[in-house]
Amino acid sequence: MQNNLQELSLILNEMSTDEGTTFEAVFVDDEILEVTCSNNDEFSIHVVMTEKQILTVTPLFSADEVPKEKVNELNSLLLRVSPAVPLSSVGLQDNNYILFGAMSVNTTIENISHELEVQAENTIDVLETISPLLK
Amino acid sequence: MSILKDLFKAIKGGVSEVGESVVDANLIRILEQDIRDDSNAINKAKQSLTQLKGTEIGLKRKIDSLTTDITDYEAKTVEALDAGKEDLAIQVAEKIADLESEKDILFTEHTALAKEVLQLNKMIKTRSSNLEKGKRELEKIKTVEQLQKTTASINKNFASTKSSGNRVADSLARAKKKQQEWKDNQKAGDWMEEEESSSDLDKKLSEEGIGGKKTSANDILERLKNKNKS
Known part of the structure; x- marks a missing residue:
């Protein structure tokens, strides 16, 4: 698994997609690869692997950044937004709102890189939609 | 199973705190x-x-x-x-x-x-x-x-930036700005390409003696001579 992540980081650092996106992949932990996409270098993506899946996680904001009276409105908006977002979904991880994607470990590098660049783009879209509800 | x-585990009134023990x-x-x-x-x-x-x-x-x-x-x-x-x-x-x-x-x-x-x-x-x-x-x-x-690495990320009030708004603004710059650069690139290809065309046309033909001193002299003759 770790070997696969290492392989992925090597390829990502060298490649560029059809849309011209490039990647900077750095290990922040033995098992966590942090990928910054050139189309959105403000919100990086954490990539982890299980035996079967590649999981891509973009931390959006902490629940502490949402005013208490807006929590319900925000959650309901996110639930409605999520199906409209291509390839990524919105979720809660611990106390943090995240955007995430999941792929089979057998996914080709073209699809992985595409998924990453789309997720980077989605991050901006989703945050723009909900940012009026943040502190 | x-x-x-x-x-x-869902508990009444919400989901239980999800911690390390999950x-x-x-x-x-x-x-x-x-x-x-x-x-x-x-x-x-x-x-x-x-x-x-x-x-x-x-x-x-x-x-x-x-x-x-x-x-x-x-x-x-x-x-x-x-x-x-x-x-x-x-x-x-x-x-x-x-x-x-x-x-x-x-x-x-x-x-x-x-x-x-x-x-x-x-x-x-x-x-x-x-x-x-x-x-x-x-x-x-x-x-x-x-x-x-x-989570640990995410929390670290957030903790280091939490002091600034509008973390998301600021990052979003920067990301949007870069996105716009990228688009502008791309447009500039397209414009440059178009410009180059159109000047290529002008060059070709003038080489063939079509369109904006430059008048040389000789041409003027010739024209004046002809004028005197008539």
Whole structure:
């Protein structure tokens, strides 16, 4: 698994997609690869692997950044937004709102890189939609 | 068994605090043990199946050879009777009876064996389906586990930037700005390309003497000379 992540980081650092996106992949932990996409270098993506899946996680904001009276409105908006977002979904991880994607470990590098660049783009879209509800 | 509800136990008025303990080590151990048990059972069953199949083939061969022998002796009995040797015919008939009872025994064994093979196959199927289910459940746990590992690094990320009030808004503004710059650069690139290709065209046209032909001093002199003549 770790070997696969290492392989992925090597390829990502060298490649560029059809849309011209490039990647900077750095290990922040033995098992966590942090990928910054050139189309959105403000919100990086954490990539982890299980035996079967590649999981891509973009931390959006902490629940502490949402005013208490807006929590319900925000959650309901996110639930409605999520199906409209291509390839990524919105979720809660611990106390943090995240955007995430999941792929089979057998996914080709073209699809992985595409998924990453789309997720980077989605991050901006989703945050723009909900940012009026943040502190 | 569904692991998901154990991973995220809903409590009245909300979901329980999801902390480090969300993935119960015991749960993983039990599940991994189940998976090991299932694959061991499947392996054993497959081994038995091979042995049983070997025995079955052996039995079948014996039954076949007994059938041939019986047919053979039957023909011989008829021959003995035809030759009027009744005593001999009775002896052969007794031999046939022995062979037939032996064949019956083997046949019963063979039927029991076939039943056992069927049961083993059924067992392998059930265990395999259990195994796959178990693996899927384990994958859910591993997913939550891996996701949780990102939490620490995410929290660190947020903690370092929390002091600034509008963290998301600021980052978003910067990201949008870069996105706009990128688009502008791309537009500039497109414009440059177009400009270059159109100037190429002008060059080609003028080389061919079409369109904006530059007037040279000689041309002017020529024109003035002509004017004087007329």
